[in-house]
Amino acid sequence: MQSDISVKNLNKVYEGGFQALKNINLEISRGEIFALLGPNGAGKTTLISIICGIANMSTGEVVAGGYDIVKDYRKARETIGLVPQELSTDSFETVWNAVSFSRGLFGKAPKPAHIEKVLRDLSLWDKRNNRIMTLSGGMKRRLMIAKALSHEPRILFLDEPTAGVDVELRRDMWEMVRKLREDEVTIILTTHYIEEAEEMADRIGVIRQGEIILVEEKSILMSKLGKKELRLQLQHKLESVPSELAAESVELSDDGYELIYTFDSQQEQSGVARLLRTLGDIGIEYRDLRTRESSLEEIFVGLVHEQATG
């Protein structure tokens, strides 16, 4: 598939000597939704800032929309829309003027019909003549997205787009992102809400201390690294895990009424049948059983922790 963003050997070292990005290599395809996950200070915003032209790279090469971001910066930037993390707005301007300003700034002729569509899609049409200072936090977030979409970009960066917004608005934004994907807009999303990446992303990259430690298809990542849990609700309370199960990865819940067995869903032999046979042999009865797959959040925490502890 055609690559819309190509990052090669990118390094960023600040004046004080701090290396924010270490030899980043990344390819993002046209029309893809790519989620970049990482703890605070991992380098997510720095990477986005460099691609969008807000910060300078130390070394490396970045191509966006088929154009080098330094040599062909005009053409590269024309293709990009950015929704930054901070709610930075001109408080005294009206919604309409602010969005129209963004379109003009990106070199596009006025197109009121497009601005109207963007505002309607983001439920901002009724507020078009309102000053930005009168908008709620959620509305300001929508406005930031409207500004980023005003010049019809083919690549959209969403840097923590749903930070601090309510559930309803978050769902609306996810819906909007899906619609943009239908129009073949490439979306790069950074988020703290793993649920967001799980819900929307095609691929996931994990960045930690300035290094990309993993890039994988979401489904593959979840199946590759996902753990499954079998929970057995017991008829009678246990004081401790029976010695016959000591060799298995079995834990007992605090109240003693649940046995929790963790297994690798990818292995041929999950060990569930063996566990259940053993329970029957030693006379432990259970009322119910259920299995659960680990979430992306658990995978993410596991990955970051694994890297941190080396």
Added chain:
Amino acid sequence: MNFYGVRAIYNFEMSRMRRTLMQSVLSPVISTCLYFVVFGSAIGSRMGNIDNIEYAAYIIPGLVMLSLLMQSISNASFAIYMPKFSGTIYEVLSAPVSYVEVVLGYVGAAATKSVILGLIILATARLFVDYSVLHPFWMLSFLILTSVTFSMFGFIIGIWADGFEKLQIVPMMIVTPLTFLGGTFYSIDMLPDIWQTISLFNPVVYLISAFRWAFYGVSDVNVGVSAGMIMLFLAACMTGIWWIFKTGYRLRT
């Protein structure tokens, strides 16, 4: 050339001026009127002519220049400082606009405001003093050139400033004293020799002198030298701005 980008910045800034009409236009006009009343009508009526020009009329070019310098610096420095302060500068930095286009938008708007203000002050002065303009073309040229030059200077200050205090320091602590000592209210010839020499190191002397020449045909310094000095300052400001964008000083990390 990103024409729409330049126009967007320019219109945005002009709309800010319309929103703050009291502060942008009315306030400097009233201040200058007070100067006309106090120094022109009240004190001026008891003073003799300078270079055969009535004192109230003599101070008009200097007073216009005083407002022009202050407002050019203030307009341009606020214009670029506010996006930095509010964080909206990200949009300009990520847009497909060259630094020349950014400067055209911000400095163009700041200079336009100053020129409009200068013309309003000149029109208002008519209410208090009867004056003539001997070289209207050169008067307008110096008005525009000074507005552009000092708007560029203000742009540099706006980039350099990392707090509101710094925005005020240069106009209040440097430009105002230089303007008052630059021959706004007197001719340099009236000073003792040593102070005349020292005054020639004050760049504002050249601005006021050239502007006064356009009005009355008299000047403290040869008008060609004055024009050269203005162009030199303009070139220095352009170099400063070029360096800022080349290095990303206080704009790009």
